[in-house]
Structures are given as structure tokens and as C-alpha cells.
Amino acid sequence: MQFKTSRRQFLLVSAGLGSLAVLNACAPKAEPTAVPAPKEEATKAPEKKEEPTAAPKEAINVEFMWRTNPNENPMNEDIITAFQEEQDGITVEQIVSPWDEFEPKLMSMYAGGIAPDVLGTGGTNPYVERHIRGMVLVLDPYADTEPDLINDLYEVGTNSYTIGGELIGLPFSVLNAGVFINATRFEEAGVELPPVSWTDDSWTWDAMIEKAKALTLDSDGDGKIDRYGLDAGHSSAWTYTRLWGQDVISEEDYQAGIVHQWQTDKQEVYDAMVNGLQARADVVYKHEVGPDPATASALNQMGSMLKTGAIAMSFTGGWAIWGDLPEEFEFRCAPNPIGGENGSGTRVKNTWCGPLQIVATTDIPDESWEWAKFYCGSPKAHAIMIDYRPTIPAAKSAFEPFLKAFENKVAMSAEDQRTYFEGFVDQMETTVPCHILSGWAAGRDAMRASLDPVWSGDKTVAEIADKMIEDVNAKYAENIKALGIS
Amino acid sequence: MTATTPVKHKLGIQARREERAFYAFISPWIVGFLAFTAIPVVLSLYYSFNRYDVLTPPRWAGLDNYTTLFTDDLFYQALKVTSLYSVGSVTLGILASLFIAIVLNRNIRGVSFFRTMFYLPSVISGVAISLLWMWIFNPDFGLINFLLWRVFRIEGPGWIYDAEWAVPSLIVMSLWGIGGGIVIYLARLQGIPTDLYEAAEIDGAGALRRIFSITLPMMTPVIFFNLLMGIINSFQVFTQAYVMTNGGPGYATLFYVLYLYRYAFKYYQMGYASALAWVLFIILLILTMLVFRSSDRWVYYEGA
Numbered sequence: 001m002q003f004k005t006s007r008r009q010f011l012l013v014s015a016g017l018g019s020l021a022v023l024n025a026c027a028p029k030a031e032p033t034a035v036p037a038p039k040e041e042a043t044k045a046p047e048k049k050e051e052p053t054a055a056p057k058e059a060i061n062v063e064f065m066w067r068t069n070p071n072e073n074p075m076n077e078d079i080i081t082a083f084q085e086e087q088d089g090i091t092v093e094q095i096v097s098p099w100d101e102f103e104p105k106l107m108s109m110y111a112g113g114i115a116p117d118v119l120g121t122g123g124t125n126p127y128v129e130r131h132i133r134g135m136v137l138v139l140d141p142y143a144d145t146e147p148d149l150i151n152d153l154y155e156v157g158t159n160s161y162t163i164g165g166e167l168i169g170l171p172f173s174v175l176n177a178g179v180f181i182n183a184t185r186f187e188e189a190g191v192e193l194p195p196v197s198w199t200d201d202s203w204t205w206d207a208m209i210e211k212a213k214a215l216t217l218d219s220d221g222d223g224k225i226d227r228y229g230l231d232a233g234h235s236s237a238w239t240y241t242r243l244w245g246q247d248v249i250s251e252e253d254y255q256a257g258i259v260h261q262w263q264t265d266k267q268e269v270y271d272a273m274v275n276g277l278q279a280r281a282d283v284v285y286k287h288e289v290g291p292d293p294a295t296a297s298a299l300n301q302m303g304s305m306l307k308t309g310a311i312a313m314s315f316t317g318g319w320a321i322w323g324d325l326p327e328e329f330e331f332r333c334a335p336n337p338i339g340g341e342n343g344s345g346t347r348v349k350n351t352w353c354g355p356l357q358i359v360a361t362t363d364i365p366d367e368s369w370e371w372a373k374f375y376c377g378s379p380k381a382h383a384i385m386i387d388y389r390p391t392i393p394a395a396k397s398a399f400e401p402f403l404k405a406f407e408n409k410v411a412m413s414a415e416d417q418r419t420y421f422e423g424f425v426d427q428m429e430t431t432v433p434c435h436i437l438s439g440w441a442a443g444r445d446a447m448r449a450s451l452d453p454v455w456s457g458d459k460t461v462a463e464i465a466d467k468m469i470e471d472v473n474a475k476y477a478e479n480i481k482a483l484g485i486s
Numbered sequence: 487m488t489a490t491t492p493v494k495h496k497l498g499i500q501a502r503r504e505e506r507a508f509y510a511f512i513s514p515w516i517v518g519f520l521a522f523t524a525i526p527v528v529l530s531l532y533y534s535f536n537r538y539d540v541l542t543p544p545r546w547a548g549l550d551n552y553t554t555l556f557t558d559d560l561f562y563q564a565l566k567v568t569s570l571y572s573v574g575s576v577t578l579g580i581l582a583s584l585f586i587a588i589v590l591n592r593n594i595r596g597v598s599f600f601r602t603m604f605y606l607p608s609v610i611s612g613v614a615i616s617l618l619w620m621w622i623f624n625p626d627f628g629l630i631n632f633l634l635w636r637v638f639r640i641e642g643p644g645w646i647y648d649a650e651w652a653v654p655s656l657i658v659m660s661l662w663g664i665g666g667g668i669v670i671y672l673a674r675l676q677g678i679p680t681d682l683y684e685a686a687e688i689d690g691a692g693a694l695r696r697i698f699s700i701t702l703p704m705m706t707p708v709i710f711f712n713l714l715m716g717i718i719n720s721f722q723v724f725t726q727a728y729v730m731t732n733g734g735p736g737y738a739t740l741f742y743v744l745y746l747y748r749y750a751f752k753y754y755q756m757g758y759a760s761a762l763a764w765v766l767f768i769i770l771l772i773l774t775m776l777v778f779r780s781s782d783r784w785v786y787y788e789g790a
Contacts, residue, residue: 010509107540111541126754292647294625297624298621445748452734456649479753482537482539
């Protein structure tokens with residue numbers, strides 16, 4: 001029998017095959033539920049399966065997605081090795097993705113039904129967005145069976161990732177904030193070092209600026225400043241409003257995990273935001289102790305400004321002293337300064353708590369939990385983390401080992417280090433919203449665009465504040481509308 | 487005259503085999519086109535009428551995405567920035583590549599080397615070029631401002647760090663990739679009959695006259711092609727803004743596709759991003775039709 005194909009028949013068959021191929025590729029593993037109902041269904045931990053009594057099972061592989069990072073990836077491999085030595089029958093595979101591509105890749109994997117089992121990045125990722133869309137498990141059913149683990153974790157971590165009363169992530173680290181010092185530059189300029197205590201009221205924003213003035217100089221006599229006193233790394237309205245004693249985010253929004261709008265309709269909050277952000281701009285254009293954006297960009301291309309000695313102080317997060325520290329300089333940590341006029345504000349009281357989250361579509365939630373529990377709570381995991389990154393693990397029991405391991409990393413006595421880190425831990429209140437609140441990403445882009453002319457010295461904060469608030473709140477409203485909630 | 491019904495000729499065995507082979511050989515492309523282009527395009531049209539975050543099923547929103555789009559200030563800002571860039575980069579690109587092609591269309595020593603050098607930048611990755619140009623444009627340490635000061639004692643602008651100069655900077659940067667256009671123009675220049683130039687010389691036409699009366703008219707089909715491709719590509723610029731400026735300073739370099747990308751992958755609004763994509767398609771379709779319509783007046787085809 002001979003087979004005849006007309007053009008029409010061929011095209012029909014091709015269209016059908018192509019459609020089948022696409023539908024098959026796009027079919028999700030499990031059907032996600034629509035917003036806002038997801039919390040009732042997809043995010044509940046499935047019931048524990050009964051163990052089969054037959055022959056021994058094959059090893060179960062947990063896929064663990066992390067950002068590409070030359071320090072963190074080997075760290076994770078070591079933690080995986082330690083986990084697998086303890087756990088018989090569970091293996092962990094690390095999947096890495098560049099940070100910028102992490103979310104698009106994760107979205108595509110999730111939509112394609114091939115999402116990993118456990119997520120972690122330690123960066124500014126949309127942890128609550130994932131929860132609101134039913135992408136991650138609520139961990140309370142597991143956490144309730146591990147009171148020792150939960151009690152050992154710092155409250156700032158578990159509280160920050162408790163949204164609407166549900167634990168949506170298990171914190172593994174609390175990244176310290178502060179002012180990071182190139183002590184060698186201080187010594188060269190004959191400037192007294194800042195205090196290490198978080199309760200020292202003399203360390204204010206104004207005091208920091210005064211020190212920065214003494215540290216800013218033209219070292220080679222060519223008429224151009226080549227050493228700056230201060231880089232105010234933080235640039236968010238959230239940070240500076242808190243520094244000036246208020247908060248743009250309401251308590252209700254923290255609890256709900258969604259930003260509805262900034263509470264700048266309250267005059268005290270508005271004033272704190274404007275004054276705090278202007279203080280940051282003044283570092284460059286009024287006091288002239290910090291590099292402008294173009295200069296900072298160029299200097300950063302040659303390496304961290306703190307580590308190359310281009311700046312003497314960096315008001316930023318603990319990543320400032322990660323990685324190898326050059327031997328020609330000595331480095332130290334200092335607390336956040338007290339902001340506000342004449343020290344009338346606060347020290348921000350911030351940290352960055354990185355969490356692990358378990359994807360809702362995982363087929364192996366129990367094994368994923370075992371991995372997350374080990375990563376966040378095991379002394380072995382903590383020891384490995386401390387070795388690779390000088391960051392405090394999120395477990396209180398890891399604090400002393402951390403201090404011990406940190407001893408030789410910076411030019412501070414053991415006593416000073418204890419004072420600094422204990423003080424940091426005692427005062428931390430919240431993790432930064434860019435990590436955790438839904439809508440923040442869109443609002444942050446609007447905020448940054450509005451603030452660009454301020455950071456370039458073209459406008460003052462007062463000139464752009466109202467428009468910035470309007471634009472940012474519009475983005476939050478857009479996000480809420482897209483979520484289909486009120 | 488009587489109407490004749492078409493006669494179907496039965497294919498022979500060999501012809502049938504060839505027909506089957508034909509369909510077999512083109513089927514991978516057809517299936518790939520349908521699976522990875524045609525069907526996703528149709529799906530994106532559907533999603534543009536929905537609220538869709540990729541993670542949960544789409545929810546019907548009717549024309550909501552489109553009405554929001556047309557009342558969104560940033561949509562118009564993105565369109566304005568992209569249009570400015572398109573006008574600048576396409577115009578300068580065509581003029582520069584045409585000029586260089588005419589200059590290179592000579593039998594002088596080393597011309598092959600120069601042709602290669604002009605083309606090389608267009609094969610380098612966009613990200614690498616962007617990082618390089620970030621250095622070149624740096625107001626404090628960059629090559630351009632360094633030369634401006636050293637040679638002309640002019641203090642250069644802030645380039646990509648200045649809202650007024652950001653788009654012009656990227657237009658200047660786009661000239662880096664004119665090598666592709668130069669190669670195409672060169673190929674066309676080689677094909678212009680030399681007897682036209684000889685006849686014009688005999689009639690007393692100078693060099694400039696020959697360029698305007700012979701070279702340019704004969705080049706118009708290629709200019710037309712490059713104009714069309716230039717407009718389409720310039721409206722889809724993304725890498726430079728993503729790597730170098732992230733849409734800033736302010737919204738000075740908020741290109742359309744960057745704006746679309748943010749909605750698709752950062753703000754979890756794939757439906758709105760799909761609407762943006764379809765509006766871009768309509769805009770490009772209209773522009774393409776306008777260019778085609780206008781071509782009757784200025785494009786000269788030999789033998790037409």
C-alpha cells in the first residue's frame with residue numbers, strides 16, 4: 001500500500017505534532033492554585049508517606065537551586081557532602097544559576113513542571129512573592145515537630161519569614177550590617193577608630209561624616225581626590241527613613257507580607273525619609289567625602305573600594321569583608337551610626353536573613369525538609385558556612401563557633417569582636433524589605449529611578465519626594481491589582 | 487470558449503518519493519517553527535488579555551492590560567526613549583556605514599585589512615561590548631573624556647551617568663556595530679556597472695555628482711533593506727540598557743524591551759508584558775508599512 005500525503009494533510013499533521021510537543025513540554029507537574037486561594041491548598045505540607053517494608057529504597061535526590069557564586073557553590077558542595085554522610089538514602093544536587101537569571105529561570109522551571117525541590121540564594125529574592133503565588137510550602141507542619149531547631153534560630157529570621165502567621169522560609173544566616181573600616185587608612189590619616197559597641201551613643205551619622213572628612217584626601221597631589229572617607233552603600237528610602245527614626249513600611253504590611261503603600265502620609269515619616277535620603281546625597285555633594293556614582297562605578301571595576309583602599313569606611317552589609325582580604329590593609333567592623341539630626345534617629349536595626357524555601361510542587365517534601373533542617377540547623381553545616389563566609393549562621397548555638405572562627409579575619413581583638421557581634425545580634429529587629437515583601441521589587445525600581453538625579457547631584461530629595469512617593473505607591477497598587485487582592 | 491477543468495496529473499513513483507523526501511526534510515523546521523514561534527506567539531496574544539504570572543493559571547482580564555498600558559506614563563517614556571534611539575542610531579548608522587563602504591570600495595593596499603577591522607566589532611558579544619563601553623564612557627577615567635581634555639581641553643559630559651547624554655551615548659555606541667551594514671553596502675557597490683561611471687565621466691560629471699547620481703540611486707535597494715532592519719532591531723534594543731544603565735539615570739534609558747522584561751520577569755506580570763509585546767509588534771508593523779509605502783518614491787530597482 002502506497003502512502004500519499006497532500007500538502008494540506010502534511011501541514012495539519014505538523015501543526016498537531018507541534019501542538020502536542022508544546023503542550024507536553026508546558027504541562028506542569030502539579031497544578032498550582034489561583035491567587036489568593038493558594039495558601040489553603042498547595043502550600044500545605046503533604047502527609048508523611050508510610051515507609052514501605054519491602055527491599056531497601058534507592059537514594060532520593062533533592063535538587064537544591066542556588067545562585068552562581070565562587071565562594072558559596074563550593075561551600076554548598078561541602079555541606080552536601082556532610083549531609084550525605086549523615087543521611088542514608090538522600091542525595092542532594094546543587095543547581096546553580098547566575099543571580100540575575102535566577103528568578104526567570106526558576107519561573108520557567110516551575111511553569112515547566114521541573115522546579116527544584118529547595119531554593120536558596122542569600123540575596124534579595126522575592127521570598128514572599130513565591131509564597132503568595134503558592135510556589136513554596138508552608139513549613140509550620142515540619143517546624144512544629146522541631147521545637148529545638150526553631151528555638152535555636154534567631155527570632156528576627158523566623159519572624160521575618162512568618163507571613164500571615166505562617167512560616168514560609170527557614171533562615172540559615174543573619175548577615176551583619178554596619179560600617180566596615182579600612183583601619184590602615186585611619187592610621188595613615190591619624191583618625192581615631194569608631195567604637196565597636198552598638199550602645200555607644202557617640203557614634204552618630206554626624207560623627208561618621210566628621211571622620212570621613214579627615215579621611216578624604218588627595219594622596220598623590222594631582223589635585224584630585226583619590227581616597228574617600230565614606231561610601232554610603234545603602235541607597236534605599238527604607239534604610240534612611242529607619243536611620244532617621246521612622247519606617248516607610250507599616251506594621252500591617254510587614255505582617256501581611258505585601259506593601260500597600262508607604263506611610264509617608266504621616267508627616268514625621270515623610271520628613272524622616274526626605275532628611276535621611278538627603279543626608280546620603282550630602283555625603284557626596286555637600287561634605288564631598290564620598291565618590292559620585294560614575295567614580296564609584298569606575299573604582300569598583302578595579303575591585304572593592306574598601307579592599308583597594310579607595311574608601312576608608314563603607315556603610316553597607318557584611319559582604320564588604322567577604323572573600324580574601326588584602327594583606328596590605330587591616331579591616332575592622334563598626335556598628336551602624338545613629339541617624340537623625342544630632343543622633344535623634346536609630347541604627348536602622350536591620351539584617352539580611354537568607355532563607356531556604358521548599359517548592360510546593362516537590363514530590364519529596366520530607367527529604368527536602370531534612371536537607372533544609374540540616375543546612376539551617378546542623379553544627380556541621382554552620383562550621384562549613386563560617387569557614388567560607390564570615391556570616392553569622394541563623395542558629396544561636398552557632399554564635400560562639402562563629403566568633404572563634406572569625407578571630408583572625410579582621411584586625412579586632414577577640415573582645416572587640418564579641419562586643420560588636422553580640423551587640424549586633426541584640427539589636428537586630430527585621431530583615432530588609434527588599435528581600436521579603438511582595439511588590440517591593442517594582443516599587444524599588446521606581447524609587448531608584450526617582451533618586452537617580454539626587455545621587456547625580458542634579459536635584460534634592462525634597463524636589464523629587466512627592467513624585468517618587470506617587471510613582472512607588474502606584475507600583476504597589478499595580479502589584480496588588482495583579483494579585484487580585486485588596 | 488469552453489471552460490476547461492484542470493487535469494490532475496498523477497505523480498509517478500519517483501516523484502512521490504521526492505515529494506515525501508521534501509516534506510521529511512522541511513518537517514523539522516516546520517515543527518520547530520510551530521512549536522517555538524507560531525504557537526508561543528498565539529499564546530502570548532491570549533495571555534495579553536489575562537492576568538498571568540506564569541506560576542498560577544491565567545485569569546481573564548479582557549482589555550485591562552491594554553487600557554492600563556495606554557494610561558501608563560512609563561509606557562510613553564519607554565516609547566519615547568526607544569524612538570529617539572532608533573532615529574539616531576539608524577540614521578547615523580546608515581550614513582556612517584555608507585560613507586565607509588564608499589571609501590573602502592577601492593583597490594588600495596591594505597583595504598582587506600580595513601574591511602576586516604571594520605567588521606570585527608559586530609561579531610563580538612553584546613555584553614562584552616557593553617562592559618567595554620562602560621569604561622570608555624566613564625566621565626572620570628574613560629577614554630573619551632580623557633581625549634577630550636588632553637586634546638581639546640574640553641570637560642566631557644557625564645555620558646551614561648547623565649540623563650541628557652545617556653541616549654546619545656548609546657547611539658554613539660551603536661556605531662560600533664556598523665560593520666554588518668558596511669559589508670552589505672560593499673557587496674552592492676561591487677555590483678554597480680562601471681560603464682555607468684565611465685559614461686558619467688565622459689559627460690563631465692565630477693566625483694560628487696557621480697555619487698549622488700549613480701552610486702546612491704543604485705544603492706537605494708540596500709539602503710531600504712538596512713533601513714527596515716535597522717528600525718526593527720533598534721526598537722528591540724535591550725542588552726546595552728540592561729548591562730550598562732538598567733534604565734537609568736532616572737528613566738533616561740528605559741528602553742521598551744527592558745520595560746517589557748521587567749514586567750515579565752521581575753514584577754510577575756507576564757500578561758501585561760505580553761500586551762506590551764503586541765503593541766510593539768503593531769508599532770513595528772505600521773512603521774514597516776510606512777517604509778514600504780514610501781519606497782516607491784526613493785528606491786530605484788534596476789530594470790524596473
